[in-house]
Amino acid sequence: MLRITLPLPKDVTPAPTTSRVAIIGGGFTGASLARLLAVNGQYGPDDIVVFESRAGLGGGLAYGTRNPSLRLNVAAHRMRAVPGDPQAFVHWLSASGRLDLDPDAVGDGGIYARRADFAAFMAEQIQPFLDRGSVRHVRERAERICRRHGRWQIEGDRGASVQSDIVVIATGHPPPTPPDLLSDSLGGDARLISDPLPSGALQAIGPDDKVLVVGAGLTALDALGVLRAKGHCAEVTLLSRTGQLPQPQASGDFAPHGDFLIGVPNTALSLLERVRFALEEVTEAGLPWQSVFDALRHQGQAIWQALPLVEQRRVLRHLRRRFEAHRFRMSPQIAELVERERAAGRLRSRAGRIVAVRPGHAEIVVDIATKPHGIVVRHAARWIIAATGPDHGNVIGSQSCLADMEGSGLLRKDPHGLGIACDEDSRAVARDGYPVEDLFIAGPLARGAFGELTGVPEIAAQAERIVQQVLAMRFATTRTITIRSL
CATH class of the missing domain: 3.50.50.60 (FAD/NAD(P)-binding domain)
Structure with missing residues (x-):
């Protein structure tokens, strides 16, 4: 048999390998993920798609309000929303003139900005990437997500259809349900x-x-x-x-007090005893008790993950309401x-x-x-x-796309009923107990695995970890995401 090998032209290169991402939800969590992915520069036009029915990205339910009476319950300097630039929001408030227009924002030595201002800040962070086309906002609600020919198929409520290699569920808290x-x-x-x-x-x-x-x-x-x-x-x-x-919040600025990671408590009772001891220490030192709960917040994920499942349940049953009254001030x-x-x-x-x-x-x-x-x-x-808060027990049933995925065995509720089950890498855990490699759960829906995951700094840190995992994944497919309107 005669074999002939023809040389390839010098300007021909192999098809690029890319990792394209569809993000479901465009509030703070989804916008943070999209921005961090786009900053990396490895993505072309339409490689990052965000499904969000609201007109803007970054606000979501938590911050997307125009009511000036609704303020952040955390001082602006603690809203560490941009990894690597913890004071970005504080600087933006001054530079944009928003702080001058809101003299009532200053209280007890801190700036408690309007929620709409934080939404505007986040929108400004993501806008350059929307303008360049590296992030595409599909202004629809994701109705169906399924597997098709080895990829994810996402269909919106107004006819959009997206094929993607990776999906990140970032829809935030479920809607409330009255008693x-x-x-x-x-x-x-x-x-x-x-x-x-x-x-x-x-x-x-x-x-x-x-x-x-x-x-x-x-x-x-x-x-x-x-x-x-x-x-x-x-x-x-x-x-x-x-x-x-x-x-209430404490006045002035203070450092968190208490190291709960030395001999991490492994029972609800030992955790309570450690907290009481730390509270006695700060009282004797003339420090605010809030410093202990700030330490609990910063170390919360490590504390939670060190507790066995049965002890996590005891924490939720006996200590949750007391903790939340002191944590969410x-x-x-x-x-x-x-x-x-x-x-x-x-x-x-x-x-x-x-x-x-x-x-x-x-x-x-x-x-x-x-x-x-x-x-x-x-x-x-x-x-x-x-005003009983989000209906976390019905998080999957409240969204048809999540219900479809649960029916297909691609995800399930977490054991505590706080959200969607995922592993320590934020990968969704399927019905069979194994993680789905290209399906991530971001933000408050992952609280069952991480415990403390409702504040901006914690969500921003998780988003950064997810982005690093996504960037490490490579798929030998073309770079074009198909988006069609029916």
């Missing part, structure tokens, strides 16, 4: 507001209408702030199982509002649970079994606001 008793008794009644955060959600509440807020966390206090900012002056009652409100502006409203008798908090709901023509009557003795008291209000 069953409220939904069953007030289904279809406009006086039950199931989510107070969207713009205009509280607009119909009159200035003299009494309000019952079910929940007493930061979302409930956001609702209070929005109501008072629009002229509401009637009584507001906050109802929760413990009756405990978030604690009020901004000075909200703390001042709460103190003023309580002093005026317009704000009350009650510990208990709802046992009956009777809608009337003028008001809704609610029976509350109060703590600690279970005595039932009757409470009447014109409006009920559900």
Whole structure:
């Protein structure tokens, strides 16, 4: 047999190997991932695609509000959103002139900016890459994600179709769901507001209408702030199982106190004992107790991952509410509002649970079994606001694309019901217990694996780790992602 080898032209090179990414969700987590991938410079046009139904990237549900009464509950210098430049947001506030336009931002020695300002900052960070085409924003909600011919197929709710090599789920917290008793008794009644955060959600509440807020966390206090900012002056009652409100931030700047990584506690009880000891230390030293909880936050992922599954469950069952009241603290502006409203008798908090709901023509009557003795008291209000937070137990069912993937065995809930199961590399864990190499879970949906993963610095650090893993992956495919509108 005659064999002839023809030389290749000198200008012919092998087809490029690329790792193309579709990011589902364009809030802070998704925008951070897209930006970090684009900064690397290894991607061509349309190689990074972000599915996000909102007009802009970077804000999401948490920050994408225009209401000036909604502020960050963390000082701006602690919003370390850009790896390698921890003071980027603080510098931007001054350089952009936003701080000059918001004199009320300064409180207790820190800057507590409006959430809309942080969203604008993030939008400005990602915009150059959108302009260059290295990041493409598909303004649709991802409806279906499936495997097809060895790649991922993502279909949007308005006809877009994307094929990609890697998918990152970064949809953030699931939407809230009112307690069953409220939904069953007030289904279809406009006086039950199931989510107070969207713009205009509280607009119909009159200035003299009494309000019952079910929940007493930061979302409930956001609702209070929005109501008072629009002229509401009637009584507001906050109802929760413990009756405990978030604690205030400490004034001034201080370092975290406590090293929980030396002999990492491996039981819920030993963790509680270590925290109590650290609190005694800071009290004797005249330091704020908040310094201990800041140390817990910084070391939280290592602490959580050192706990066996059964001890993680004990932490969630016995310590979670107490921890969250001290971890997720009020901004000075909200703390001042709460103190003023309580002093005026317009704000009350009650510990208990709802046992009956009777809608009337003028008001809704609610029976509350109060703590600690279970005595039932009757409470009447014109409006009920559900502020119980995201429905993490229904995170997969709340999004059709995630439900499809669960049905195909590609992902599953985490054992604690906090989000989606993933491994320590943020890879989704499939039904068979093995990680899916090219499917990542980013942001709060990965809390079951990491514990502390709701703050901006922690999410930014996880995004950086995911990007490093993505950059290390190589796929021998062409560089063009197919995007078509039907």
